[in-house]
Amino acid sequence: MHELGVVFHCIDQVNSIASENNVKRINSVTVEIGEVSTVIPELFEDCWSWAVKKETVLKDAKIKIEKIKAVTYCEACQKEYPTIQYGKVCPYCNSERTYLIKGNELIIKEIEAVEV
């Protein structure tokens, strides 16, 4: 349950971006969350809704979450496969020489700011 900590960091960063861009109000923030990022999107959303109430620029900001599918690459047979379904072992050749190529992202993608 570290979603709250992640949300606090996200809010801090959005606040500093807002002040750099002279933004007074934000409609929404879009984040990309990888399937194996250890952050659960639903919990992130709950923490967000609770935490932004105490904010000013972000007070009414919605959170938009885009999930990123996790993909693992197999060095032995050079194929890619879905991480969630097969984990560490390649479903094509049974090799364990595999590594994650995407799916652990936690990224602030964009901010929808209101012009004043």
Added chain:
Amino acid sequence: MDKVRIIEVKQSIFADNDRDADKLREELKIKKTFLLNLMSSPGSGKTTFLKGIIKRLKDDISIGVMEADIDSDVDALAIKETGVKAIQLHTGGMCHLDASMTRQGLEEFGVNDLDLVVLENVGNLVCPAEFDTGAVKNAVILSVPEGHDKPLKYPLMFQVADILIINKIDVLDYFDFDLEKVKAYALMRNPKLKIFTVSAKTEEGLDDVASYLKAEVLAWTK
């Protein structure tokens, strides 16, 4: 209707913490203080291990311990018995420490006269791995009863760790724990990982960890 504009950010949520952690490391380098971030599951033997290490090093280098827990101060009290400076940090329900919490803790603690500060992170193999604390090295303790599959289940922890300490090897005979497998799994995550096998209870292997740590600390603080 308000006019809206989209600001493209494309920045990791941890970017500010990572920056803060790098800054803290620079400050510690100037202060000649080595910060070790010690992570593990609850009950892996962190505190017992630490007491064994302190006993071996406290005459040569000055040591302080910061115990991070959601609540209670039992660990800090146990460490104080060894005669070194200890402080209990409460995370207020958070499951991890980040760089700014670590900095606050260090400021309150006062590290100017300390060569080595050990941060005993919250017992948890998931969340502490996500947040760079500003430590010079990250160590993870994995104990035999937890099973040899942990590097597969908690890949990030073993990826961010510099040092893996396999603890409780005195009970190896009672568990289906494959020492070679766990090493292979962990090295798969991080080929540079430095691995030690110890029993904090019987003190087997602690001399090796202590001399490794001492050399690291002296290299950082010289």
